[in-house]
Amino acid sequence: MEALKGIRILDMTHVQAGPTCSQLLAWMGADVIKFENPQGDATRGQLRDVPNADSLYFTMLNCNKRSITVNMKSAEGKTVFVDLLKKCDIIMENFGPGVLDRFGFSWDKIREINPRIVMGSIKGFGSSGPYADFKAYENVAQAMGGSMSTTGVPDGPPFVTGAQIGDSGTGLHLAIGLLAALHQAQRTGKGQYVEVAMMDGVMNLCRVKFRDHQRLTRGDLSEYSVPTYKGMGEVPRAGNDSGGGQLGNAIHCKPHGANDWLYIVVQEAVWDSLAKRIGPELGMPELAKDPHFASIGERRKNQQLMWTLINKYAEKHTKRELMAILNPLNVPCGPIMSTEDLANDEHVRGRDMWVELDHPQRGKWFNVGMPIKLSDSPAVIKRSPLLGEHTDEVLKEVLGYDDSKIGALKSSGAFSAPPKKAAK
Numbered sequence: 425m426e427a428l429k430g431i432r433i434l435d436m437t438h439v440q441a442g443p444t445c446s447q448l449l450a451w452m453g454a455d456v457i458k459f460e461n462p463q464g465d466a467t468r469g470q471l472r473d474v475p476n477a478d479s480l481y482f483t484m485l486n487c488n489k490r491s492i493t494v495n496m497k498s499a500e501g502k503t504v505f506v507d508l509l510k511k512c513d514i515i516m517e518n519f520g521p522g523v524l525d526r527f528g529f530s531w532d533k534i535r536e537i538n539p540r541i542v543m544g545s546i547k548g549f550g551s552s553g554p555y556a557d558f559k560a561y562e563n564v565a566q567a568m569g570g571s572m573s574t575t576g577v578p579d580g581p582p583f584v585t586g587a588q589i590g591d592s593g594t595g596l597h598l599a600i601g602l603l604a605a606l607h608q609a610q611r612t613g614k615g616q617y618v619e620v621a622m623m624d625g626v627m628n629l630c631r632v633k634f635r636d637h638q639r640l641t642r643g644d645l646s647e648y649s650v651p652t653y654k655g656m657g658e659v660p661r662a663g664n665d666s667g668g669g670q671l672g673n674a675i676h677c678k679p680h681g682a683n684d685w686l687y688i689v690v691q692e693a694v695w696d697s698l699a700k701r702i703g704p705e706l707g708m709p710e711l712a713k714d715p716h717f718a719s720i721g722e723r724r725k726n727q728q729l730m731w732t733l734i735n736k737y738a739e740k741h742t743k744r745e746l747m748a749i750l751n752p753l754n755v756p757c758g759p760i761m762s763t764e765d766l767a768n769d770e771h772v773r774g775r776d777m778w779v780e781l782d783h784p785q786r787g788k789w790f791n792v793g794m795p796i797k798l799s800d801s802p803a804v805i806k807r808s809p810l811l812g813e814h815t816d817e818v819l820k821e822v823l824g825y826d827d828s829k830i831g832a833l834k835s836s837g838a839f840s841a842p843p844k845k846a847a848k
């Protein structure tokens with residue numbers, strides 16, 4: 425049986441941050457009812473690659489959900505919302521600040537309707553503080569949460585990371601909060617409000633940079649490959665440094681294309697065997713005993729020279745060959761994998777992390793799989809819903825509405841977009 429079987433979620437989330445969370449909960453077995461604006465989640469039509477089909481942006485973030493469209497700007501739509509609220513364990517949203525309040529449903533109102541319900545909200549900056557009224561997208565959160573200022577090289581501009589730590593990262597944080605609050609509600613009968621701000625989520629993921637921020641008040645950061653000094657104040661961008669006490673870097677390999685790199689961590693314990701392996705080929709048979717690299721302290725001081733030597737050795741090897749040389753020496757390392765590498769990787773396929781699905785509008789497509797593996801209830805991934813595909817089903821099965829009630833609501837415009845005003 426699925427871990428979250430029996431848990432029903434009223435999912436008002438859109439774009440990426442919220443849908444990441446509700447997709448994970450759906451993969452764990454929750455009945456996620458995607459409660460959409462009659463025009464649909466904007467991502468359905470964003471970056472379309474197949475005409476008239478839901479975009480990959482939408483299909484990759486909304487699997488295993490049911491879709492119902494409800495016009496929250498109509499009185500009848502609001503009654504459907506209230507009826508659903510009473511039947512759900514969780515409600516979640518990631519609208520811009522104040523949207524739910526404008527609908528007339530503050531958290532106080534929602535818990536009055538269903539005291540057991542847990543409510544999850546993602547905001548760019550939370551509901552308090554000087555930034556509370558601002559909207560946010562991924563890169564805004566990366567900019568403001570400390571990620572961009574610490575990513576890149578000191579002389580270059582700040583960079584965003586390829587991983588969506590602002591959106592998807594915040595969705596993960598919300599999932600943890602919702603599951604904790606749900607557990608508490610099941611013991612106490614009382615729900616609570618779970619808020620995750622994207623900026624807070626990014627700061628949480630940049631924790632080690634704040635470790636270094638405080639270390640700078642006492643001295644330099646000796647493991648950094650770029651200059652640092654006591655009292656420097658802000659943590660500098662440090663390229664591909666490992667981020668821990670061990671030295672790490674990306675090494676360029678044959679045939680020196682864009683992704684022909686191997687990331688290597690020269691752990692304290694492996695230097696001797698690494699030096700003995702590469703030294704002779706570099707014409708330095710005594711490398712392991714060279715005083716420039718004898719201790720971790722010396723290697724930190726002379727790391728540019730150490731990386732030059734390792735890069736020189738790597739010139740003759742592909743990233744996979746170098747990996748095969750280093751793995752038996754216990755040197756932690758990994759090839760820089762392109763999206764093409766990953767989509768074709770045997771390990772990735774074997775772990776169900778690149779999953780083929782079928783979709784009535786777009787045909788065959790792939791989704792990244794479920795990264796959390798539960799031994800007794802593995803995820804079964806199903807395609808995303810079409811817009812409003814389950815409106816009737818949910819109204820009948822969850823709310824017990826009959827055909828005449830549904831018909832009356834339909835004619836009142838509860839599930840459709842208001843007609844556009846005729847141009848004058």
Ligand SMILES: CC(C)(COP(=O)(O)OP(=O)(O)OC[C@H]1O[C@@H](n2cnc3c(N)ncnc32)[C@H](O)[C@@H]1OP(=O)(O)O)[C@@H](O)C(=O)NCCC(=O)NCCS
Pocket residue numbers: 438439440441442459460461462494495496497518519520521523526546547548558559560561562591
């Ligand atoms: C992502 C974001 C910037 C998008 O901004 P946006 O496109 O202007 O959308 P908003 O969430 O502010 O507003 C949604 C609108 O749809 C309307 N809407 C939503 N669901 C509706 C429904 N079922 N029926 C009728 N109207 C609906 C809302 O009323 C609102 O319109 P309003 O401004 O007239 O009240 C914003 O939602 C946001 O900051 N979210 C929080 C942070 C976040 O999650 N960001 C990352 C997203 S990946």
